[in-house]
Amino acid sequence: MPKVTILPGGWVVEASRGQTVMEAAMAHGLYWPTTCWGHGICTSCVCTTDGRGLQPMGPSERRALAAEFGEGAVKSRGLRLACQARVEGDVVVCKPGVRPLQPPLE
Numbered sequence: 001m002p003k004v005t006i007l008p009g010g011w012v013v014e015a016s017r018g019q020t021v022m023e024a025a026m027a028h029g030l031y032w033p034t035t036c037w038g039h040g041i042c043t044s045c046v047c048t049t050d051g052r053g054l055q056p057m058g059p060s061e062r063r064a065l066a067a068e069f070g071e072g073a074v075k076s077r078g079l080r081l082a083c084q085a086r087v088e089g090d091v092v093v094c095k096p097g098v099r100p101l102q103p104p105l106e
Contacts, residue, residue: 001014001015001016001017002014002015002016002017002053002087002088002089002090002091003015003090003091004021004024004025004053004087004090004091004092004093005090005091005092005093006025006030006093006094006095006098007092007093007094007095008094008096009098009099011025011028011030011098013025013027013028013030014028015087016087017087017088018055018086018087018088019086019087020038020082020083020084020085020086020087021047021054021080021082021083021085021087021091021093022034022038022045022082022083023038023083024087025082025098029100029101029102030098030099030100030101031098031099031100031101032045032082032095032098033045033095033097033098034082034083036083037083038083039083040060040061040064040081040083040084041064043064043065043068043069043081045081045082045083045095046065046068046069046079046080046081046082046095047079047080047081047082047085047093047094047095048077048078048079048080048093048094048095049078049080049085049091049092049093049094050078050092051078051080052089052090052091052092053087053088053089053090053091053092054080054085054086054087054088054091055085055086055087055088057080057084057085058084060084061080061081061084061085062074064081065079065080065081080093082095
């Protein structure tokens with residue numbers, strides 16, 4: 001299974017091919033900041049990546065990101081919506097605010 005590495009937290013989670021980055025993180029007990037819960041409209045889940053290991057960006061994801069950040073920023077900063085970016089292979093993404101759903105027990 002492909003691995004998704006989430007920075008800056010350093011979490012590594014397994015993902016099924018075709019699963020979104022956000023789905024993979026949440027399936028492993030991580031909270032991913034979002035307000036539309038995967039509908040691809042709020043851009044709260046935006047992360048950065050070099051794009052390797054992800055399926056190409058679809059038109060609706062591109063439109064949402066370009067409207068919020070500008071087309072140039074989408075390309076130059078490697079922006080993707082974690083709720084839309086589908087895993088194909090090992091990938092590294094960066095999203096501050098990702099955290100375990102529950103605090104660790106001490």
